[in-house]
Amino acid sequence: MNTFDWVTQLLYVSSAVCFVLGLHLMNSPASARRGNQVSTAGMALAIATTLALVVHAGTITATGWAVMIAGTLVGSGAGLYMARTVQMTAMPQLVSLFNAVGGGAAALVAINDYVRLAGANAGVPEVTTITTILDVLIGAVTFSGSIIAAGKLQGLINGAPVTFPGSRAVNIGAAVAGVGGGIYMIATPSVPVMIIIILAALTFGVTMVMPIGGADMPVVISLLNAFTGTAVAMAGFVIGNWALIIAGALVGASGSILTKLMADAMNRSLSNIMIGGFGTGDSAPAAVGPGGDVRSVQADDAAIQLAYAQKVIIVPGYGLAAAQAQHQVAELAALLEERGIEVSYAIHPVAGRMPGHMNVLLAEANVPYPQLKEMEEINPEFPRADVALVIGANDVTNPAARRPGTAISGMPILDVDQAKSIIVIKRSMGHGYAGIDNELYFDPKTSMLFADAKSALTDLIASVKTLVG
């Protein structure tokens, strides 16, 4: 190793240190912004180091420079535009899209390396073949799978589980072709076979995500995130670059942790989700007649209840975001706070379409983050709450989960039923994702405010202002 190699390796290690520090600083909202800056600095260092490597190698052609610079500029421009214009509700699609391009780029790096080595006389070393196959398989699955996931989230593709006759067979066939082709390639290096496994992996990505319903998306996005990280790490193995290996491993770890957290929060195993959901939380629930005694309430009465409470816990669900009503919630909360009422938000881990999505939506609506409480933190506080205001959340508040024998048994829930009184804003008595009645609605302490989230909140705000203002 000469001095140049030493220095570049050390610079790569420094950038990896920045990535770890950056992630470490995200352990609190107060330091998270600095974390992102540290991570950005690490990335700038890694890119600058690579640029030095490119110049030092000296083999790059003029066309090579042009292609590299043009590609980087085009990609940066597109990324910048999307990052600046995206609505916070559309964040899951964007993250999914970035997963796709990251996984795709990782696969391309390995494909290029393999084609180059296969063309040379020395042949492809076995180790390179294995890591290339892993990179190509994971990268291509991530690419097509993430695009389908983004399409579903954006509403371009039916969000409900989509299956067609024989889809399972296509899925298994693609998996067999990918793995089988990979094993063949280890024995006999072959570019055409690699093209076959690329196509097989792309097909597998599509058939893997199509049958998964909208409400399972937090798990899918986390899983694809872990895949992208692994693909990048494999690309690092292929081209022998530690920065890629370390960064890929960090992302792989992050994606795996989030996947497990999300699956646990839904009380479903990963395999259960991947095999196909039992519906989707997206479609407007059909109005079902109330089965039991349900107390309905008008906005005026609900407003009085809220205005004379001492402690209010707001329980937002995806329905809130779907109705774009997070700003109204924040306004109502601010109004109540002015009256000296203690307001906090109880956030279930799967509220939203990606991990932590609801927190971002509320932060955008100017809700201070100390009010955003995680499930473990807020559950002991419900018995002290005078009013729990449930908006757009359903299954995660259903006390039936505590009993065995229901569709959601064992799922961790918010202990909304422990509050002194409960107001539920809901369009109808329709079912949630799990397709079962929510026993909370039949609780004598519960009053239902039947309305669309946005108009109900607007009414509540107006009533609080006029009645007690």
Next chain:
Amino acid sequence: MSTELLTDITVFVLALLVGFEVISKVPATLHTPLMSAANSIHGIILAGAMLIAVTANNALGYILAFVAAAFAAMNVVGGYVVTGRMLKMFRRTRTPVSAPDTPAAVNGQSSGGRA
């Protein structure tokens, strides 16, 4: 089996462990920015894409280099900008400029936070 591969595997495994350790301490409140930040970190593949260009000398190589660079650059730039934009919105106290009637004011700049 080369020593190089062994070193690579060691680095990979240790980085995974560090990742698990660091990321398990991130609060659920920040999980979306965390995922977005992890997203930007895998944009490091831009380094790999740039190295393709070093050896590219035919049409296929150039096309692969261009697409890989475009994909990776989109990943890295978009990831960091959007993470920054989200984190800017997390504030300890309510800012007086609450404009609940204009929720769509996210067009311009990374000023989505209106800090």
